Amino acid sequence: MAQPIFAYILHKDGTADDTALELITAAGALNPDASITALVAGSGAKLDSVCRNVGPHFDEVWKIDNEALAHVSAEVLRPALVRILPKESIVLIPHEHFGMDLAPGFSIKLDAAYLPDVCGFQGIENGKLKAIREEYLGQVSTHVLCDISKGAVITVRPGSFKADENRAKVTQIVDKTAEALEGGVQGGFRRYLEIVAAEVGDVDITKSDVLVSVGRGIEDQENLEIVFDLAKAMGADVSCSRPIVDAKWLEKSRQVGTSGQTVKPKVYLALGISGAFQHLGGIKGAPFIIAVNKNPKAPIFQAADVGIVDDILDFIPELTDRINEIKG
Amino acid sequence: MEILVCIKRVPDTSENEIEVNRDGTDIERDDLVYSVNEWDNYAVEEAIQIRDKVGGSVTVVTVGDEEGEEVVRREMAMGADHGILLSDEAFSGSDGKGIAAVLKAEVEKGNYDLILTGAQADDGSGQVGGMLAAMLDRPYASLVNLIEIVDEKTIKVGREIAGGNQEMNEIDLPCVLSIQTGINEPRYVGIRGIRKVASLEIPVHTAEDLGISADIVGESAARTKRLDYFVAEPGEGAEILEGSTDEIIDKLIELLKAKGGIK
Numbered sequence: 001m002a003q004p005i006f007a008y009i010l011h012k013d014g015t016a017d018d019t020a021l022e023l024i025t026a027a028g029a030l031n032p033d034a035s036i037t038a039l040v041a042g043s044g045a046k047l048d049s050v051c052r053n054v055g056p057h058f059d060e061v062w063k064i065d066n067e068a069l070a071h072v073s074a075e076v077l078r079p080a081l082v083r084i085l086p087k088e089s090i091v092l093i094p095h096e097h098f099g100m101d102l103a104p105g106f107s108i109k110l111d112a113a114y115l116p117d118v119c120g121f122q123g124i125e126n127g128k129l130k131a132i133r134e135e136y137l138g139q140v141s142t143h144v145l146c147d148i149s150k151g152a153v154i155t156v157r158p159g160s161f162k163a164d165e166n167r168a169k170v171t172q173i174v175d176k177t178a179e180a181l182e183g184g185v186q187g188g189f190r191r192y193l194e195i196v197a198a199e200v201g202d203v204d205i206t207k208s209d210v211l212v213s214v215g216r217g218i219e220d221q222e223n224l225e226i227v228f229d230l231a232k233a234m235g236a237d238v239s240c241s242r243p244i245v246d247a248k249w250l251e252k253s254r255q256v257g258t259s260g261q262t263v264k265p266k267v268y269l270a271l272g273i274s275g276a277f278q279h280l281g282g283i284k285g286a287p288f289i290i291a292v293n294k295n296p297k298a299p300i301f302q303a304a305d306v307g308i309v310d311d312i313l314d315f316i317p318e319l320t321d322r323i324n325e326i327k328g
Numbered sequence: 329m330e331i332l333v334c335i336k337r338v339p340d341t342s343e344n345e346i347e348v349n350r351d352g353t354d355i356e357r358d359d360l361v362y363s364v365n366e367w368d369n370y371a372v373e374e375a376i377q378i379r380d381k382v383g384g385s386v387t388v389v390t391v392g393d394e395e396g397e398e399v400v401r402r403e404m405a406m407g408a409d410h411g412i413l414l415s416d417e418a419f420s421g422s423d424g425k426g427i428a429a430v431l432k433a434e435v436e437k438g439n440y441d442l443i444l445t446g447a448q449a450d451d452g453s454g455q456v457g458g459m460l461a462a463m464l465d466r467p468y469a470s471l472v473n474l475i476e477i478v479d480e481k482t483i484k485v486g487r488e489i490a491g492g493n494q495e496m497n498e499i500d501l502p503c504v505l506s507i508q509t510g511i512n513e514p515r516y517v518g519i520r521g522i523r524k525v526a527s528l529e530i531p532v533h534t535a536e537d538l539g540i541s542a543d544i545v546g547e548s549a550a551r552t553k554r555l556d557y558f559v560a561e562p563g564e565g566a567e568i569l570e571g572s573t574d575e576i577i578d579k580l581i582e583l584l585k586a587k588g589g590i591k
Contacts, residue, residue: 073497075467097489100447101470104424104458113551114424116453130555135451136339136346140355143555150551189467189500193484198492210589216342234584235591246510252492260492267589288587290580291566295345297559306583307566308576315573322577323590 002034003148004086007058008093008102009040014049019094019156021163024057026092026156028164029121030129034090035059041077043070055171057164062176068185074101075187080180082109088151095155096258103155112151115144119160124148137276138299157277158258198261201253203237210236211265213256215279216243217272217293217312224249226316227271233323239263241273257282272312275300292316329384329477331375332440333408334431334460335368337392337399338450342366352556364399367446369406371507373514374475375444376407382477385409387438391419391430397530404528405521406514411528416535421547428459429545433538435464440502442483447471447506457506467503473511 005027010017020038027036038058040050047065055061064080085091091106093099095117107114119141120132127149134141146152205211212231218224231238238254245255256263257279264285271292273279280303283289291304294311301307308315339346343361348354364372375386387410388403390396400411414430422430435443445457447470454470461468473494474486481501486494488508499505535542543549569576584590 074470078462097471097487100454101458101468101487104455105462105468108425108428108459108462114455114459115552116424116455133452134560135557136341136355137452139341139346140348140557141560142557145553145555147551187467189503190469191498193496193498195489196486196494196496198494210591234589236589242509248513255492258490259488262491267584267587269589288583288589289566290583290589296568297345297347301566301568302560304566306580307568308580309568310573310576318573319577319580322581326581 002031003088003090003151004037005030005034006037006039006062006085006089006091008091008099009038009050009054010094010096010098011040011042011046011050014046016050016054017094018163019096019158020054021057021165022158022161023092023094023156024164024167025161026118026121029161030090030092030154031124037062039081039091040064041069041072041080043067051173055173056169057167058171059169061171061173063173064180065175065177066181066185071192072098073187073190073192074098074105075190076185077187078102078106078109079186081106083182084176084180085110088149090148090151091153093153093155095157099155103153107153110151110153112153113146113148115146115152115154117155117157119157134277137274139274139297159277159281199251199253201251203254205237205239205254205256205263206261208237208239208263208265210234210267210269211239211256211263212236212269212271213239213241213273214244214271215241215273218244219313221247221249223313226313226320230316230320230323233320233327236267236269241276241279270300270304271316273300274298275303329378329382329442329480330438330440331378331384331386331442331444332435332438333368333372333375333386333388333403334443334445334456335372335388335390335399335403336365336446336449337362337390337396338365341450348557348559352558355557362395362398364402365446365449367448367507367509369403369446369514370509370511371444371446372403372406372408373512374507375442377512378442378475378477379409384441387412387440389414389431389434391415391422391427393420400530401525401528402517402522404525405517411530413530413532414538415532418535418540418542418546421550422545423550423552424453424455425459425551426545426549428456428463430538430540431456431460432463433540434533435460437538442501443504445504445506447508454506457504461504464504467499468505469497469499469503470506471508472505473508475505475511
């Protein structure tokens with residue numbers, strides 16, 4: 001019999017995250033014969049709403065319902081899941097901030113193999129799973145072989161698998177709370193306090209139609225001037241990738257990406273941005289993407305509609321001058 | 329506060345274009361510039377700032393061959409008090425769990441209140457910190473972008489979550505944290521700083537020193553193994569504009585106008 005697959009469901013305000021249905025496709029790619037059980041932790045009516053929503057797509061739903069999980073902490077959840085999961089389970093978890101908190105230690109406690117940030121599966125042979133990952137911020141890919149015979153914890157890159165909305169099952173919702181939290185809630189050494197909301201900046205890039213977005217290729221804070229000049233000529237707003245915010249050259253509210261803002265412009269001009277998946281994850285609504293980068297192998301060229309291989313420090317001023325000429 | 333920071337020597341992606349070698353067995357390593365993993369550098373800076381505020385010491389440790397010494401020395405030039413190199417033939421080919429097992433053995437030789445790692449390194453796994461915490465049965469928080477010392481037994485940490493928001497937690501010491509970039513502004517290390525620590529002896533601890541049995545580390549213990557490197561098929565990819573810069577700009581402006589990119 002195929003090893004059972006479990007999918008960890010992220011959710012917010014009673015609604016499952018997009019990754020929930022992506023994990024179904026991922027599980028199917030991993031092993032089409034395996035059963036898929038949704039793991040859903042939370043509290044009260046919101047949890048029940050998630051279970052009802054995603055339930056019909058899974059063979060079973062296992063829920064853990066406790067007030068201590070109203071804001072789910074990886075430290076609380078990890079020992080609870082270890083209690084209920086059968087030996088040799090395969091657990092799929094989205095590779096984002098919660099998954100990264102939960103998963104590595106989870107693999108140790110389950111004595112399972114760990115396979116992080118998977119972009120694709122290529123089948124199982126003799127208990128060994130072949131998968132595709134990326135290294136060096138997406139500049140190269142690798143095939144990895146993972147011995148899953150004693151179980152595995154696998155984090156799956158959000159957006160790598162298409163959501164499967166068609167899988168329909170007669171689902172049983174199983175309340176695993178008592179078993180999971182037997183002996184009380186653990187993980188009290190780390191206590192959740194609050195969410196500090198992102199600072200609001202002077203420009204709301206989430207409302208911009210045209211974004212001129214700048215990355216590490218700008219090299220120096222002083223060079224940002226040419227980017228603002230271009231944006232002014234185009235009538236666009238300036239956004240950026242993570243390294244620019246890490247260097248404190250621009251405020252966090254201008255950062256596009258999963259850890260920054262999600263933007264929905266019509267046109268996105270990416271200047272000197274390599275195109276890590278966390279950055280691309282913040283661009284929604286299928287804008288027309290133009291990338292300028294001196295490295296022809298930069299991953300941004302995979303996502304862009306149009307590419308220009310050039311040094312942005314040379315290219316930007318020439319483009320600005322020409323636009324200003326045309327506009328007179 | 330006694331702080332241990334786990335660091336790694338990696339090819340510097342801001343200095344190199346990473347390419348696959350001819351037979352796909354490795355990346356092209358000729359002429360690569362190596363440096364300390366960017367995330368680890370932020371972790372060391374954070375440790376130094378905490379030490380300067382509340383006292384104690386900062387130790388940096390890496391698992392690797394003798395070339396690992398170079399990054400240990402660099403972080404000591406930055407201000408770390410001690411450096412340790414964990415090096416043994418038996419460690420080579422370890423997966424994340426193997427590396428975490430080596431670090432665990434070193435942690436248990438000391439008396440650390442706080443253990444920091446970078447949130448991820450060159451292979452993008454982000455695994456060693458969380459594994460180490462689980463092996464040590466200590467609390468863990470990942471993607472930390474703020475640390476406040478409350479008292480000798482407690483700290484407050486901010487975690488970077490989606491949408492630029494921050495999740496605040498209180499954690500009891502001792503604990504393990506993985507550090508996100510942007511938490512601070514790592515100080516510059518000049519040639520003079522490097523020279524000052526050039527002659528310091530960096531102790532090397534082997535598997536025997538650490539009491540590590542060969543069956544939990546190295547390639548034979550690794551359950552996750554890299555088979556090869558390759559460059560992903562371009563897929564649809566971008567239409568690359570070609571010609572002189574003038575011609576490219578003409579085409580680009582036409583496209584921008586058509587798509588509403590110039591107002």
